[in-house]
Amino acid sequence: MAKENKISMEHGAGGQQMQSLIGNIILKNFTNTKAGSVGLEALDDGATIAFDRAFIAENKNAELVMTTDSHVVKPIFFPGGDIGKVAVCGAINDLAVMGARPLAVSSGMIIPEGFSIADLEKVVHSMNDALTEVGVPLITGDTKTVEGTALDSIMINIAAIGICDAPVRDCGLRLGDKIIISGFIADHGMALLTKREGFEFSSDLESDTAPLWKMIEPILSIQAAPGERAVTAMKDPTRGGVADALNEMAQKSKVGIRIYEEKLPIREAVVTSCEMLGLDPLEIANEGKAVIGVRPECAEAVLALLKQNTYGKDAAIIGEVVEEKPGKVILVSELGSTRYVDVPTGDPIPRVC
Amino acid sequence: MAKENKISMEHGAGGQQMQSLIGNIILKNFTNTKAGSVGLEALDDGATIAFDRAFIAENKNAELVMTTDSHVVKPIFFPGGDIGKVAVCGAINDLAVMGARPLAVSSGMIIPEGFSIADLEKVVHSMNDALTEVGVPLITGDTKTVEGTALDSIMINIAAIGICDAPVRDCGLRLGDKIIISGFIADHGMALLTKREGFEFSSDLESDTAPLWKMIEPILSIQAAPGERAVTAMKDPTRGGVADALNEMAQKSKVGIRIYEEKLPIREAVVTSCEMLGLDPLEIANEGKAVIGVRPECAEAVLALLKQNTYGKDAAIIGEVVEEKPGKVILVSELGSTRYVDVPTGDPIPRVC
Known part of the structure; x- marks a missing residue:
């Protein structure tokens, strides 16, 4: 039975086992998964984000903001959070400091063979909690498994898309600020x-x-x-x-x-x-x-x-x-x-x- | 001297060494880096994508399409390509089969200590070649380094954003097609x-x-x-x-x-x-x-x-x-x-x- 509670190479193989992992751990635990006509649950090649046409029309300089962050935290559970919470917050905060309202995030997970499925579920819960707090959907994802000899722990990439009227920059400081x-x-x-x-x-x-x-x-x-x-x-x-x-x-x-x-x-x-x-x-x-x-x-x-x-x-x-x-x-x-x-x-x- | 040609932990540390790696390997080799007012070279917390206002106005169902893919290819160089080419093509193709014109991609790299900087440069060249072929800018990225004991080779995540008038779905087949x-x-x-x-x-x-x-x-x-x-x-x-x-x-x-x-x-x-x-x-x-x-x-x-x-x-x-x-x-x-x-x-x- 122990074997069933660990990630195996088949979980990342694009077949039945992977569908079950994605269905039972990923889909079941993300509560907000749509930003347009195609959401995470469609498990299509990507997902869509509807345009906020009113905002775009009102703000002549409005732009999308895109950011990405890969997370390699060790240990993955620590006081005050875990790798899932850090990954989501890292991406949301990169958008926020650009002055952008987050619209959607994607998740790219790489999981070593032997990783605990219970731990994976904890990480996914944390991701969902952080996303729920700011009302941001996770709309698309990718999950890969690798041999336990190739990687020592789970790694998570979150890319995020936001919208701003005009970006806040690093380079905008003025004398006296x-x-x-x-x-x-x-x-x-x-x-x-x-x-x-x-x-x-x-x-x-x-x-x-x-x-x-x-x-x-x-x-x-x-x-x-x-x-x-x-x-x-x-x-x-x-x-x-x-x-x-x-x-x-x-x-x-x-x-x-x-x-x-x-x-x-x-x-x-x-x-x-x-x-x-x-x-x-x-x-x-x-x-x-x-x-x-x-x-x-x-x-x-x-x-x-x-x-x-x-x-x-x-x-x-x-x-x-x-x-x-x-x-x-x-x-x-x-x-x-x-x-x-x-x-x-x-x-x-x-x-x- | 050999040490200088390998990735070290300091290259991913968010300080001077990292700035030099990003400047000399990443920035220098990507030729198309802007999709809006803030591009890759700004090295800000994210980058922007301008709205195609004419397309959005003309297509009432137009949506953004987002996709993500993490790549763990072994070996990283193989006949017909390398991990950089696969990573870019994987993301572009996920957009394409959704019927979406690619607007921009992000890159999230995780590199083990000891990885050859010459190999990294080759991978980056391949990424740029594939992006150039389809005219898509790489606008933002993240680079992490980990101990050589933690990871056996470079891993690359590409997230991509595209635009479509109406997405092409997996579920759209009709009798007789x-x-x-x-x-x-x-x-x-x-x-x-x-x-x-x-x-x-x-x-x-x-x-x-x-x-x-x-x-x-x-x-x-x-x-x-x-x-x-x-x-x-x-x-x-x-x-x-x-x-x-x-x-x-x-x-x-x-x-x-x-x-x-x-x-x-x-x-x-x-x-x-x-x-x-x-x-x-x-x-x-x-x-x-x-x-x-x-x-x-x-x-x-x-x-x-x-x-x-x-x-x-x-x-x-x-x-x-x-x-x-x-x-x-x-x-x-x-x-x-x-x-x-x-x-x-x-x-x-x-x-x-």
Whole structure:
């Protein structure tokens, strides 16, 4: 009987066993599967997404936004989430920080022979929960199995399609903009590291993995002037952490960014464990945060709106865009000294997203 | 020096090394990277696709089509193609058999530590060649690296977005329809098996991997009656081969399909090697073929159009849709005996797509 509870090569073979896996595990557990006339349950070669004709007609610059993310998280279950939740949230958040309302996602799973079917079902439940939270259908998918010697765990790709009136860019920062972070940093990477290595000193840390669209949608409507959005630039600080996100925004926007150590929301447990391990929390991955550039006169309004959402309740203004050192990020310490926040050269904690 | 020519974990870390890999290998080698205001070179959190407003306005039922496919091909280089070509063609063809013009694709790569950077560049070249052939931009991507112990070779996910006036379905077959296959069957699976196992008796076999949109686009315009498309159903017979594709079409359309052995285009080398290995060519994967249901009065016209395209020059009418045995596929042998073509229970040749 044990054999029946594990993935076998036949499950990915495009025949009867695969149809049963897809029917019993995938189809049964996704509750929202249509965005047009052809949905997931049709198991056709793809699925369709109807056009929002009213939105397209009203917004002359409206575009689709597409994003993709492959996830190789280890371990696949961790405090605060699992690979399924991270995969869905990663894609939804990439759309959200582009200012795009998510329309649909696809799922590409690669599963090693011997993988537990019960674990697969848990992962699928998590994917569905995250999608349900933001009302996004999973409309099409692909499932491959490979030999257990070829792959050590499940890998999930999520591609996502959204729609925006005008995309929010990395490169849109302007002098004087305030920089907001939507909550505590480095929780995701540190929770995974803690779980993986079995550290006891930070065992209550939880990943921040969350789908941010409902937090971000309201702030997109705030205008600094008629027709001028208050939000000028946005990124989700995943791999490479806040350090990488801020550097990209500074480089692409050709401005300097100054941030203040005392204003950074960091949990005490993260500070402690980073110190013990010699890690910089600014370089650690997040999966439920946004770094946001905002016109200064709207910063408090944006902050107040963010704080109304569960995922933004610890949001803070952490710095501003400055003329000095374009392309660089400067950290002002609590004692007033300054240093550059560099682009991370490597990954302090691999396989967290 | 050797170390520099291999992928290391830092290449996937979201920092400087990753930026250099993406700049030098990915960005440099994709020549068409924009479908809207934000393209691949922006390296933003996603990319945009402009709306074809004229097409949407003219076609009241127009929809987007989305598809995704993860590729785990072994070996990654084989006669007639490589994993990059298969990945792109697989996605383009899934759109094509839905009747959708491809608008853009995304790429999600997972690369094991130690993978050759020269091989990566070859794969990327193949992806670009296939995309160029059909004029489709690659607009966004994600690259992850994992430990060499975690994964035995590169894996590529391609998601694709297209647009159609009305999707062509698996379930659209009608009584009397002719069934067309666009060329020789089983070449892809047999070419990979031959290469992988080092069989000498079929060493001149080449994969049929090809992007089929330009072959399929013209036949979509043929009408059986005003407003009634001649093509009623379409599938690309990849995993599970023609046997799986026909069974799905028969089951979903609730009709019987009768095909004639003597009409099946199969190369002599494929027949011989399948016989030697005890394989059924109907169950072997193709990566450049379409199975097409067509209103009978238009079958010759569709066939003639297919034959004008390189990839359709060996197309043939192989059978028809019948009332008997709904949901079943019946093969009539050269001697006139009949048998069911079953849904394959497993995969005779794993990891071919």
